[in-house]
Amino acid sequence: MSDYIKEQILGIADxxxxxxxxxxxxETVARACTDTLRTGNKIMFCGNGGSAADSQHxxxxxxxxxxxxxxxxxxxxxxxxxSILTAVGNDxxxxxxxxxxxxGVGxxxxxxxxxxxxGNSRNIVLxxxxxxxxxxxxxxxTGRGGGAMKEQADFCIAVPSDATNNIQEMHIAVGHLVCELVEQEMYGRKALFLDRDGVVNVDGGYVHRIEDFQLVPGILELCRRAKEKGYLVIVVTNQSGIGRGMFTEEDFSRLTDYMKEVFRNAGAEIADVFHCPSVDDGHPDRKPNPGLFLKACTAHGLDMASCVSVGDRERDIRAALSAGVGRNFLFSSGNGPTCATARVGTLNEVAARL
Incomplete structure (x- = not known):
């Protein structure tokens, strides 16, 4: 029996x-899947028996x-x-x-x-x-040769075997590879998330004028380090001053454009800025809720577990954690309890840990 097992395993390896x-x-099928999802469409799977199980998997x-x-x-x-399978099959x-x-759903x-x-399942060919x-x-x-499905399909992966069990083994391996490639293409990037007031610029209270915008020491160096390490730099910020009528969306946009220009000229590009103008703590985008982070994840295809965040308040950290951000630094001189990965007194400490 042992020799048989070894023989089978070596055959699978071949x-x-x-x-x-x-x-x-x-790769071609993985790209087709990615293209489908990026255009807002869906992927549907079908098969019979073990292939039905693979479809669900x-x-x-x-x-x-x-x-x-x-x-x-x-x-x-x-x-x-x-219910659908038996009703349609019966009728x-x-x-x-x-x-x-x-x-109905395509x-x-x-x-x-x-x-x-x-490769010849009639219900799939139809x-x-x-x-x-x-x-x-x-x-x-399919298995070797592709059968009738090869003639119908836009793309075909005909794995090199005629044995049902070996074909199924390769099908699930191919499927896993495709899933991994799609994930990497859609959500394989990483980002450094920064709160704005108190992390990017000195928090002077509802900062909205260019003349009041003063960079926090070490922020440009941190962003340049992040860029070197392959991180996108993304700012996520509550801006309730808009909702309170203290300044306008136009004021915020004007300052944002200025900020991005300063960082770009310093070789520390900011990839994107997400803000929430609401004063409602129940708003899904207002931190400590994770909405801004989740929007950034979708927009930029991020692997949130590989991302890093820096905030100066606990609500920044809680929002990042709720969104699945892997490492979170509280930029604060205090010494109270925190849910952050670590408390840091300077932004250089974060740069050293990227």
Whole structure:
């Protein structure tokens, strides 16, 4: 028995070495998935038996997460609703169970991914035929040769095996690779989040005029260090002075443009600025709520666990933690309790820890 186990494992290893030759096809499908999601469309999976399980598995990786802590991505499996599957199968025939669902939920610009070890599953072939007429692109994961699905699909990954179990082993590995590539493309970047008043500039109380804008010592050096380390610099700031009528959105924009120019000229570019003008503590964007961080995550494709934040108040830290930011520094000379990763007295201390 031991010899048989070793023989099987070595055979699986040989299959995966051969699979490496399809790296270009895998990249093409990953890019198709990324393009689909970036345009606001969705990815749909379908398959039968073990391939149905793989369909659900891969949809879950995208909606939940694979490796990165990031927003959910728009994906679903057409294999999970037993009421639809049995009703359509009973009334129209099993060959139509995926096409019927596609007709209802599919939209032009979506992507349909069909998994079949033979490549000849009739219900997937029919769904792909319908997808083409609806402007939905298709990708097939099959065994060697590709079968009828290869002729229908826009993209095909035909793994190098004729054995059902080995094909399924490679299908889930390919699916995992695709999920990882999509995550990295969509949400693989990291950022240094900065509160503004008290971190970027000296907090003189509702600062909104250029002549009152004074940089905190060490902020330019911190941002240059962040850039060297591959971080985007993003400012997230409560600006309730707007909501209180103390200054206007135009005043804020004018100062923001000036700030970004100063940083750009110093080689410390600010990638983006997100602000909340509301005075309502229940507003999802007003810190300590995480809305500004989450908007930045979506806009810039961030892996929040790899990000760093610096704030001068506990509400800054709580907002970052709620958004899943990995490391958070409280810039404060105090010594009270904090939920931050660490309290720092200078911004140079943060720069040294990037």
């Amino acid at each position: 299959n995966f070495r051969a699979l490496a030759a399809l790296s270009g096809d895998i 891969l949809a879950a990786e995208l909606v939940g997460r694979y490796k990165l802590n990031r927003p959910a991505m728009n994906a679903l499996a057409l294999t999970v609703d037993t 129209y025939g099993y060959d139509t169970v995926f096409a019927r669902q596609l007709e 939209r032009a610009g979506d992507l349909l991914v069909g998994l079949s070890t033979s 769904a792909m035929e319908l997808a083409r007429s609806m402007g939905i692109r298709t990708a097939a994961l």
